[in-house]
Amino acid sequence: MVAHQFILNGQSVTVETPADLPLLWVLRDVLGVTGPKYGCGVGVCGACTSHLDGEAFRPCIHPVGSTAGREVMTIEGLGAQGLHPVQQAWVTEDVAQCGFCQPGQIMAAVALLRKNSHPSDADIDAAMSENVCRCGTYVRIRAAIKRAALLLRSGAGVNGG
Amino acid sequence: MADALESDAAAPGGMNRRRFLTWVVASPTLMIAARLGLDVPEAAAAEAPVTEAQTPLSLYIAIQLDGRVVTTLPRTEMGQGITTAVAMLVAEELDVALDSVDVRSADADPRWLIQLTGLSSTMRYLAGPLRSAAAEARARIVTAAALRLRALAFTLTTANGEVHAPDGRRVGYGELAEDAAHVLLPAVSSQPKPPSEYTVVGRPTGRIDALDIVTGAARYALDLDVPGALPAVVARPPTLRGTVQSFNDAVARAMPGVVGVVPLASGVAVVAQTFAQAFAARDALQVSWTAGPASTLSDVDIRARLRDAIGPRPLPPLLTTRTVEGRFDFPYLAHATMETQSCVARVQGTQAEVWLGAQDPKYAQREVARALGWDLAPQRVTVHVVRAGGGFGRRFFNQVAVEAALVSRAIGRPVKLMWSRNDDMRHGHFRPASHHRILAHLGLGGSLLGWNHRAAIPTVELPHGFGDVLTALAGEVLPNVTSAVFFALSQRLHYRFGLVGHELREVAIPIPTASFRSVFTSQVGVANEVFVDQLARELQVDPVALRRSRLTSSRLKAVLEKVVSEGQWGRALPPGVAQGVAVLEEWESAIAHLIEVDVTGGTPRVLRVVIAADVGLPINPKGIEAQLQGAAVDAMSTTLSAGLHIDAGAVREGSFADYRWLRMKHVPSDIQVHLVRSDDRVGGVGELGYPSAAAALANAIARATGTMPTRFPILDEGV
Ligand code: FES
Numbered sequence: 001m002v003a004h005q006f007i008l009n010g011q012s013v014t015v016e017t018p019a020d021l022p023l024l025w026v027l028r029d030v031l032g033v034t035g036p037k038y039g040c041g042v043g044v045c046g047a048c049t050s051h052l053d054g055e056a057f058r059p060c061i062h063p064v065g066s067t068a069g070r071e072v073m074t075i076e077g078l079g080a081q082g083l084h085p086v087q088q089a090w091v092t093e094d095v096a097q098c099g100f101c102q103p104g105q106i107m108a109a110v111a112l113l114r115k116n117s118h119p120s121d122a123d124i125d126a127a128m129s130e131n132v133c134r135c136g137t138y139v140r141i142r143a144a145i146k147r148a149a150l151l152l153r154s155g156a157g158v159n160g161g
Numbered sequence: 162m163a164d165a166l167e168s169d170a171a172a173p174g175g176m177n178r179r180r181f182l183t184w185v186v187a188s189p190t191l192m193i194a195a196r197l198g199l200d201v202p203e204a205a206a207a208e209a210p211v212t213e214a215q216t217p218l219s220l221y222i223a224i225q226l227d228g229r230v231v232t233t234l235p236r237t238e239m240g241q242g243i244t245t246a247v248a249m250l251v252a253e254e255l256d257v258a259l260d261s262v263d264v265r266s267a268d269a270d271p272r273w274l275i276q277l278t279g280l281s282s283t284m285r286y287l288a289g290p291l292r293s294a295a296a297e298a299r300a301r302i303v304t305a306a307a308l309r310l311r312a313l314a315f316t317l318t319t320a321n322g323e324v325h326a327p328d329g330r331r332v333g334y335g336e337l338a339e340d341a342a343h344v345l346l347p348a349v350s351s352q353p354k355p356p357s358e359y360t361v362v363g364r365p366t367g368r369i370d371a372l373d374i375v376t377g378a379a380r381y382a383l384d385l386d387v388p389g390a391l392p393a394v395v396a397r398p399p400t401l402r403g404t405v406q407s408f409n410d411a412v413a414r415a416m417p418g419v420v421g422v423v424p425l426a427s428g429v430a431v432v433a434q435t436f437a438q439a440f441a442a443r444d445a446l447q448v449s450w451t452a453g454p455a456s457t458l459s460d461v462d463i464r465a466r467l468r469d470a471i472g473p474r475p476l477p478p479l480l481t482t483r484t485v486e487g488r489f490d491f492p493y494l495a496h497a498t499m500e501t502q503s504c505v506a507r508v509q510g511t512q513a514e515v516w517l518g519a520q521d522p523k524y525a526q527r528e529v530a531r532a533l534g535w536d537l538a539p540q541r542v543t544v545h546v547v548r549a550g551g552g553f554g555r556r557f558f559n560q561v562a563v564e565a566a567l568v569s570r571a572i573g574r575p576v577k578l579m580w581s582r583n584d585d586m587r588h589g590h591f592r593p594a595s596h597h598r599i600l601a602h603l604g605l606g607g608s609l610l611g612w613n614h615r616a617a618i619p620t621v622e623l624p625h626g627f628g629d630v631l632t633a634l635a636g637e638v639l640p641n642v643t644s645a646v647f648f649a650l651s652q653r654l655h656y657r658f659g660l661v662g663h664e665l666r667e668v669a670i671p672i673p674t675a676s677f678r679s680v681f682t683s684q685v686g687v688a689n690e691v692f693v694d695q696l697a698r699e700l701q702v703d704p705v706a707l708r709r710s711r712l713t714s715s716r717l718k719a720v721l722e723k724v725v726s727e728g729q730w731g732r733a734l735p736p737g738v739a740q741g742v743a744v745l746e747e748w749e750s751a752i753a754h755l756i757e758v759d760v761t762g763g764t765p766r767v768l769r770v771v772i773a774a775d776v777g778l779p780i781n782p783k784g785i786e787a788q789l790q791g792a793a794v795d796a797m798s799t800t801l802s803a804g805l806h807i808d809a810g811a812v813r814e815g816s817f818a819d820y821r822w823l824r825m826k827h828v829p830s831d832i833q834v835h836l837v838r839s840d841d842r843v844g845g846v847g848e849l850g851y852p853s854a855a856a857a858l859a860n861a862i863a864r865a866t867g868t869m870p871t872r873f874p875i876l877d878e879g880v
């Protein structure tokens with residue numbers, strides 16, 4: 001049991017857990033941050049997708065020990081200063097059905113758009129195909145990513161990382 | 162609490178000719194209850210006062226002091242968008258803003274007439290009572306306002322949660338909520354609006370919970386903050402329904418964070434401070450298992466049993482000159498809901514509480530009570546119904562709640578019990594495998610004399626409440642609804658094909674089953690529509706022309722024409738690219754699919770999907786479109802690549818890595834939905850979009866490759 005310090009959604013947190021505890025369970029069970037979901041626990045579904053230093057990553061297979069001093073952002077942090085354009089686009093396109101995959105989908109989309117402000121269909125396929133949506137909302141996810149890209153290019157309130 | 166019942170038999174526009182009642186519930190602010198029921202006497206009911214506490218009911222609408230309208234329903238939101246559609250109907254009739262309506266799922270209670278979410282029944286069943294209850298509430302609000310404002314009730318109008326007088330005075334519903342509770346007789350009509358006056362219903366509307374979902378605030382069972390609830394997971398046998406022979410938990414108990422180990426009928430549960438620790442300790446358990454009842458069965462055996470059950474051909478009709486036969490195999494399917502089976506439970510002394518995304522909460526209540534030895538007192542178990550991360554038929558079954566309750570009692574603490582993805586894939590209830598033989602009997606000159614479809618399907622386990630739902634929807638009291646009764650009720654062929662017969666051969670196979678976005682139509686309806694195309698090839702006619710000439714339903718013809726025109730049926734396409742169509746009428750709705758597929762690559766690629774649906778009155782076109790797009794993805798996934806294999810009584814697939822549900826890169830960017838509206842009935846939507854999507858895809862592949870697919874999923878190498 002050691003103390004691990006990292007930045008979570010802009011605030012420094014310290015937890016005392018074994019170093020190999022996957023971050024997903026530190027977030028959910030220790031810190032009560034429930035936006036990232038469990039869908040597989042082995043990195044194949046994307047339900048837990050969050051950001052580590054601005055890059056999409058999968059907390060279910062990432063030990064807490066390796067986040068020391070780094071910045072973790074979950075869906076809760078994304079909209080902390082008002083809805084992020086990707087969240088806005090998700091609402092406008094009415095993407096969600098059951099919603100369970102959507103925090104992960106949104107975080108994956110934000111990471112994509114940070115690197116690529118004008119993603120093609122092929123770019124979207126490449127970046128988003130490791131996030132399963134069992135309800136089959138892919139058509140609307142694609143439309144929302146394109147809408148968000150437009151919003152971002154037009155400079156609409158970029159914040160929250 | 163004796164409240165007068167009012168009969169509201171006449172619904173507008175012929176939308177719902179079923180009978181329902183509304184009445185005022187004794188409460189400090191206005192609260193209206195409503196019910197739909199066959200036992201409601203048509204005329205006399207109005208006079209009969211009923212004790213409110215005993216009256217079975219379908220829903221409540223309450224106006225709060227702050228003006229918010231709270232609707233409580235015995236239904237579960239699992240992604241199908243019912244809360245939004247319900248809020249729209251209520252906002253429409255009450256003339257309040259959509260965002261002032263809250264929709265809540267009721268706890269399990271025997272008073273709810275039907276507390277089951279499935280069979281695409283929610284809106285068909287509840288739209289009438291909802292409209293009546295909301296219209297009744299509005300009439301009483303207006304009456305209370307007339308007294309308050311000393312104005313004639315008929316001169317008052319309502320908008321945006323306020324009553325307006327001709328002289329410009331206005332008063333909010335919240336201010337009238339107490340007075341309205343005491344109105345004896347409404348002074349204005351409490352008839353629902355005619356659909357021609359709708360301004361909210363029918364307008365494409367985003368989900369009312371969209372903001373919660375995109376900010377991560379939406380709470381599913383395991384996100385709830387039940388104080389002290391500890392993570393729990395279960396070590397499960399390798400085979401389906403295997404049992405624990407013996408186990409050694411010495412190592413597991415000593416591991417960090419472990420709180421307790423609890424043996425169950427279904428496995429061995431481990432409770433720990435975090436799920437990660439619970440999983441680690443679970444993996445350290447040493448368990449010897451007794452193999453389950455299906456452990457001698459693998460895919461080949463199951464296929465053989467199903468084929469054997471088909472039996473010899475029946476005699477063809479007289480004058481038959483030729484019989485064409487089609488055979489089809491469908492696999493077991495996992496529902497694979499994105500949220501695995503999950504439940505929070507707190508058992509203390511003689512009371513239990515569970516938080517569960519249940520499709521049949523009353524059944525969950527009884528099952529948990531039975532497990533705790535309280536068969537005769539199910540009311541000791543409170544079932545809080547929570548948002549579910551997908552359902553599709555899986556959440557009619559409540560093993561997770563039974564496990565959570567037993568573990569909570571054993572350790573004396575609340576627990577949150579979660580199935581791993583492996584558990585969920587390998588120990589669920591499955592859409593059963595099936596084998597089908599279709600015989601088309603042809604006479605001289607290409608005439609069709611008969612169609613015989615015999616389906617061999619392992620018995621489908623239907624939850625208790627199905628009988629109630631069907632009774633309510635069918636308008637007559639049905640006998641015990643077994644899967645055979647359900648099959649007979651639900652399987653229809655809307656073609657003039659001579660003598661049509663559908664026969665179910667139930668096969669006892671000890672693998673747990675469930676309905677799956679429709680009960681039998683996901684197999685029977687798909688096979689029928691694929692074989693209609695085969696028949697067109699036999700008769701050397703265009704598949705659309707054959708359907709045009711043989712369909713008996715005008716609604717089906719209309720949706721077919723819609724996809725034919727919108728999808729440009731027959732347009733020139735490069736080699737290896739083809740179109741397929743299929744249709745389905747079910748649950749008072751009709752649908753057609755046109756799918757374009759490219760088979761020039763290694764695997765078929767869907768290029769475009771065009772859907773036309775007639776669901777009667779489309780309450781929320783945006784929600785309907787979402788359901789139909791989602792069902793198309795289900796259909797494409799399970800037709801092409803996702804299916805389960807059974808190896809010696811165990812499910813081979815364990816996650817989305819090998820259960821190949823389609824991903825973003827497989828799904829076309831264009832899944833168009835066109836709505837055709839033949840009348841104002843409210844038709845079912847949730848299950849509608851699957852069967853003809855699967856068949857249209859198979860038909861497109863047949864036309865592109867020249868070979869009719871007969872075994873699904875198509876990309877499976879075989880058993
Ligand atoms: S839960 Fe992390 S990828 Fe599935």
Ligand code: FES
Binds near residue numbers: 096100101133137499
């Ligand atoms: S919205 Fe249900 S899994 Fe994506």
